[in-house]
Amino acid sequence: MLDQEKWAETVLTVVGLSAVAILGLIILFIFKEGLPAFTQVGLWQFLTGTDWLPSKGKLGILPMIAGSFMVTAGALLIGLPLGLGCAIYLSEFATPRTAALLKPTIELLAGIPSVVFGFIGLTLIVPFIRVFFGGPGFSVLASSLVLGIMILPTMVSVSYDALRAVPLTYREGMLALGASEWQTVKMVVLPAARPGILAAAILAMGRAVGETMAVIMVAGNSAIVPGSVLDPVRTMTSNIALEMGYATGLHRQALFATGVVLFVIISVLNIVARAVVRRK
Amino acid sequence: MKALPISFLARARIYSKRLTWQLVALLIMISIVLTGCRLRSRVGNATITIAGSTSVQPFIELLAEEYARSYPDRPAVNVQGGGSSAGGRAVLTEVAQIGMLSRQPEGPEQELTVIPVAYDALAVVVNPQNPISALSSNKIRAIFSGAVAQWSELDQTKGRIHIVSREEGSGTRAAFDSLIMANADVAARAIVQDSNGAVREIVAHDPHAIGYISLGLVNHRVKAIQVDKVQPTQANCRAGKYTLVRPFLFVVKEPLDAASQEFIDFVLSEYGQKLLAEHGLVAVNSNS
Numbered sequence: 359m360l361d362q363e364k365w366a367e368t369v370l371t372v373v374g375l376s377a378v379a380i381l382g383l384i385i386l387f388i389f390k391e392g393l394p395a396f397t398q399v400g401l402w403q404f405l406t407g408t409d410w411l412p413s414k415g416k417l418g419i420l421p422m423i424a425g426s427f428m429v430t431a432g433a434l435l436i437g438l439p440l441g442l443g444c445a446i447y448l449s450e451f452a453t454p455r456t457a458a459l460l461k462p463t464i465e466l467l468a469g470i471p472s473v474v475f476g477f478i479g480l481t482l483i484v485p486f487i488r489v490f491f492g493g494p495g496f497s498v499l500a501s502s503l504v505l506g507i508m509i510l511p512t513m514v515s516v517s518y519d520a521l522r523a524v525p526l527t528y529r530e531g532m533l534a535l536g537a538s539e540w541q542t543v544k545m546v547v548l549p550a551a552r553p554g555i556l557a558a559a560i561l562a563m564g565r566a567v568g569e570t571m572a573v574i575m576v577a578g579n580s581a582i583v584p585g586s587v588l589d590p591v592r593t594m595t596s597n598i599a600l601e602m603g604y605a606t607g608l609h610r611q612a613l614f615a616t617g618v619v620l621f622v623i624i625s626v627l628n629i630v631a632r633a634v635v636r637r638k
Numbered sequence: 639m640k641a642l643p644i645s646f647l648a649r650a651r652i653y654s655k656r657l658t659w660q661l662v663a664l665l666i667m668i669s670i671v672l673t674g675c676r677l678r679s680r681v682g683n684a685t686i687t688i689a690g691s692t693s694v695q696p697f698i699e700l701l702a703e704e705y706a707r708s709y710p711d712r713p714a715v716n717v718q719g720g721g722s723s724a725g726g727r728a729v730l731t732e733v734a735q736i737g738m739l740s741r742q743p744e745g746p747e748q749e750l751t752v753i754p755v756a757y758d759a760l761a762v763v764v765n766p767q768n769p770i771s772a773l774s775s776n777k778i779r780a781i782f783s784g785a786v787a788q789w790s791e792l793d794q795t796k797g798r799i800h801i802v803s804r805e806e807g808s809g810t811r812a813a814f815d816s817l818i819m820a821n822a823d824v825a826a827r828a829i830v831q832d833s834n835g836a837v838r839e840i841v842a843h844d845p846h847a848i849g850y851i852s853l854g855l856v857n858h859r860v861k862a863i864q865v866d867k868v869q870p871t872q873a874n875c876r877a878g879k880y881t882l883v884r885p886f887l888f889v890v891k892e893p894l895d896a897a898s899q900e901f902i903d904f905v906l907s908e909y910g911q912k913l914l915a916e917h918g919l920v921a922v923n924s925n926s
Contacts, residue, residue: 379666383666409826410806410826411806411823412806412807413806413807413812413815414823421826480839485843488844493798494800494829494844494846494847495844496829496840574832578829578830579805579829579830579831579832580826580827580828580829580830581826581830582826582827589827590827590829592830600805600830600832601805601806601807603692603719603720603721603723603724603807604721604722604723604724604805604806604807604808604809605723605806605807606723606726606727606744606745606807607745609806609807610723
């Protein structure tokens with residue numbers, strides 16, 4: 359009995375450590391491949407340069423940093439209110455039967471491959487924007503719409519769980535005091551579930567920043583800082599995925615360096631967001 | 639009976655700190671060994687691996703299928719994409735026997751043996767609704783560099799020109815840069831797509847778009863325009879009249895194994911070249 363216990367412990371330790379080891383190896387590899395580009399181009403020049411023409415030796419990723427931020431912000435602007443609203447409805451207002459039907463349907467969204475979202479964006483959203491708003495259609499707006507829908511399942515299920523975790527007695531107490539259902543939600547349930555909702559937003563943001571395939575298909579991938587939401591845009595992940603297959607030498611290192619920048623940005627965002635959650 | 643595992647575990651617990659590091663070291667070793675095995679098994683294997691340019695890939699896939707049908711006893715040919723640079727790297731690191739390039743070899747690729755297998759013409763394409771059917775190469779350069787931004791500067795059509803280009807490092811892009819753009823840069827606001835098919839798709843749907851793709855991939859959904867008054871056709875390429883032509887190359891590392899050589903011979907044979915010509919490429923030996 360005892361040695362079985364210890365075996366289990368050892369095996370699980372190995373499994374657990376291997377996940378950490380893989381992460382460590384990935385970080386090591388990306389930094390090893392990417393750091394030469396920083397020393398060759400210059401960190402500041404690399405981060406603030408607005409021209410990305412690797413064949414001419416111009417390696418500035420400011421357009422891609424701006425692109426990632428704009429597209430992610432747009433996706434959150436669309437996905438957060440929709441997702442939170444949906445979660446509130448499911449948790450507070452829907453009858454159990456409706457909720458039992460809707461929740462799995464929304465979670466099914468998470469199972470759709472990103473290339474399918476990209477294809478829908480390409481065949482529906484891009485032409486729609488081109489015809490009704492002008493421009494090429496491939497734009498910040500198209501990417502934000504596609505990503506906004508893609509982050510819905512994360513946003514809905516995590517914030518739904520947070521809302522459900524608020525004890526029923528809180529609601530009962532509020533209702534007993536004569537508050538309406540919406541007042542209860544606004545004044546008691548939402549504040550109590552705030553850390554969980556923030557966690558949902560963080561996860562959704564991570565998904566939006568990291569998504570590559572769908573964005574490549576609808577963003578247009580121009581290496582410019584977009585002047586409006588109808589301008590094409592290139593994100594950091596798209597930049598890496600688009601050009602990695604063909605890149606050699608400094609160009610390849612610059613793509614890994616883009617990965618390093620992305621890694622640092624995501625880590626910082628996560629640390630900040632976690633600190634916010636913990637402070638409540 | 640179970641003395642061994644207990645004593646092992648007891649030691650493991652005592653040295654658990656050291657064990658952690660040993661595990662990390664072990665994982666690193668395993669990953670290195672696995673990478674090594676993969677390289678070795680590929681080269682020692684009976685199949686021929688070809689990797690590289692996605693422009694060349696569909697044509698070589700076609701020939702590989704035909705090769706398997708004609709010579710079922712010979713080693714199978716496995717064709718992969720990845721891009722010209724990935725192809726060159728794959729041959730240099732001996733992951734693949736043959737690399738496909740749609741541009742001239744660069745850097746370390748120049749050590750490899752180069753075998754031209756066909757020529758491909760670049761067609762400048764617009765939407766079929768666009769009244770323009772001919773442009774000079776100077777005008778094309780002006781459009782793609784952003785100097786000419788409105789269709790009205792070229793004819794009566796209204797609207798902003800939507801330039802569709804390929805990503806940096808793509809063979810098609812490199813060919814377009816050297817054949818048309820000379821020293822000018824493609825405008826940064828150009829839409830960038832990662833395949834000929836995606837460029838064709840956009841141009842087919844957007845009346846304001848202009849792009850460039852392989853002549854072999856032009857179909858009725860896009861309009862290939864005359865460049866300097868010459869229609870892009872195979873005959874005009876062979877006659878040397880149409881000048882937007884780039885080579886499709888194989889690169890190999892000497893000495894080449896017999897199986898790969900046999901496939902290359904098949905590609906260069908009269909039959910292989912005829913198949914490539916049927917699919918829109920220009921054969922290397924112009925008599926076929």
